[in-house]
Amino acid sequence: MDVYLPIANLSVNAIVIVLLGGGVGLLSGMFGIGGGFLTTPLLIIYGIPPTVAAASSASQVTGASVSGVFAHLRRGGVDFKMGGVLVAGGMLGSIAGGWIFRLLQASGQIDTVIAVVYVLLLGSIGSMMAREAWVAIRVTHGAVAPRPRKRRHHPLVAALPLRTRFYASGLYISPLAPLLLGFGVGILTILLGVGGGFILIPAMLYLLGMGTQVVVGTSLFQTLFVTATATMVHATTTKAVDIVLAALLLLGSVAGAQVGARFASKVKPEYLRMALAIIVLLVGFRILLGLTWRPDEIFSVELS
Amino acid sequence: MRKGFLALLLAPLLMGQARPASKPILVPDVSQRDIEIAYSFTGADLLLFGAILYPGGRLPDDDKPADVVVVIKGPVQSILLREKAKVAGIWVNASRLRYSSVPSFYAIASSRPVGQVIDQRTRAIYELGLDSLQLSPGSSAPQAVQDRFARGLVDLKRRSGLYVEAPRAVEITDGVLYRARITIPARVPVGRFTAETFLIRDGRVLAAATRDIDIRKSGFERFVARSAEKRAIPYGLFTVFLSVLFGWSAGWIARRV
DSSP: OEEEETTTTEEEEHHHHHHHHHHHHHHHHHHTOOOHHHHHHHHHHHTOOHHHHHHHHHHHHHHHHHHHHHHHHHTTOOOHHHHHHHHHHHHHHHHHHHHHHHHHHHHTOHHHHHHHHHHHHHHHHHHHHHHHHHHHHHHHTTOOOOOOOOOOOOHHHHHOSSOEEETTTTEEEOTHHHHHHHHHHHHHHHHHOOOOHHHHHHHIIIIIOOOHHHHHHHHHHHHHHHHHHHHHHHHHTTOOOOHHHHHHHHHHHHHHHHHHHHHHTTSOHHHHHHHHHHHHHHHHHHHHHHHHSOOSOSEEEEEO | OHHHHHHHHHHHHHHHHHOTTTOOEEEEEESOSEEEEOTTOOEEEEEEEEEEEOGGGOOOOSSOOEEEEEEEEOOEEEEEEEEEEEETTEEEEEEEEEEEEEESOEEEEESSOHHHHSOHHHHHHHTOSGGGOOOOBSSOOOHHHHHHHHHHHHHHHHHTTSEEEEETOEEEETTTEEEEEEEEETTOOSEEEEEEEEEEETTEEEEEEEEEEEEEEOHHHHHHHHHHHHOHHHHHHHHHHHHHHHHHHHHHHHHHO
16 A cells, blocks of 8 residues: 655555554563664665654654653653653753754765764663663572662762752752753754653663652653654754654554553563663664665765 | 757757758657646656657658657756765765756656667757766866766666666657657656657757646645645644644553453
């Protein structure tokens, strides 16, 4: 079933796009991630122009995070004060990201930068997750559990001024720390078309030292608002948001996310984390190969 | 310069009218003057056909065959062509060349390969063939570099189906009726396309004629493209609204199943 995408200016097989969204949604429901880091590269491999792919997959992450946010709201798993600061930083970051995006686009290095940032992020976070999951799996097989790390924030965070209390997170830190964190994630959201949960969650745990019961809900809260802002930034600057593409992706991903969430409750979490780590590392490795192997297309055309 | 080129193009036709005794006239047509892009658009099959009217209704009686060449050109675009090179182990865009007017689509069909029909110089004048396109790069790069970029551009466009060469795709019936089928892929830009027909005999262009084809988005597709361009903020807000609605309703349904 072919459908013409009015902004991407090409026709795609609707079923392939819905299934692609469904597959990513399945993973996002299973692992509690937005899945943008998979959608954007997969769309580019399918032949969608990179800008349209990054601009349109942000709205898929918005859709995927909505039902998660509601679920966490019902059981009080969102720290609104922390979330608000992160969102404020994220919105500023996405505006700055839009500016960086145009700058890199003009210099012709946007694709390389996107790929390099992907390789660095996916490589480091994937190996961190794999190591952590490996330790957890060994523990379930009778190994001695390592002493849990004392939960505390990074010394740099403690050095920042204007401390305030975040009751739900159990923290007394400067709001500048989450603001900067949100800012950085906002830039990545625009550049990579990702929600940033896979960076935000480790940062909240290990840099800020937030209470685990509010980490996922607050991260989804920030993802929801920042991806919505990213869609707006792309709609007004690059004008590359393809609503037909977004709707097809959403259709698959929101359905897949529900199926994935049910499946996740039946599998041991440490195996899930190991599986996610392997997927993250494979995607990162694939992008690294793309950078170092001779590309199929030496020449590329940009309208000016 | 453009006017001059047009005059050159039409010259054989005008001369044909002035001296009907010696020159044939082409009467071309296309199967579709307007192509509307709708939701299921996967490309268009164009039939280009027409008649060759010889003065007095008689075919020339010598044995030199007449050939018909049909060229479809899309609207010209201003582009930046980038070339990748390996820098410090990774492939990055290293050099670039700007072109102010490159046809977004170019298809040439002929009754025999154009190389056998007409000489290189005339082909360059009429832009007949992918190796004869006047790409006019906007820089003073050395000729070797310009040639490398031109080959890269044509190769890229050819593999994505936007530049097409179809030798022997024009059928001529009884020396007077011709027809050719050309497929326009879905990824062409919208705008005014031209279909040029050339009658060539003995290495000379005897007649030429042009027809316009308009390709535009219609209905929903036009509405979306216009909204994204002209009403960016409501368009973005609606996209966000749509994603929240999808996500929320999926969660709502899942809680009740």
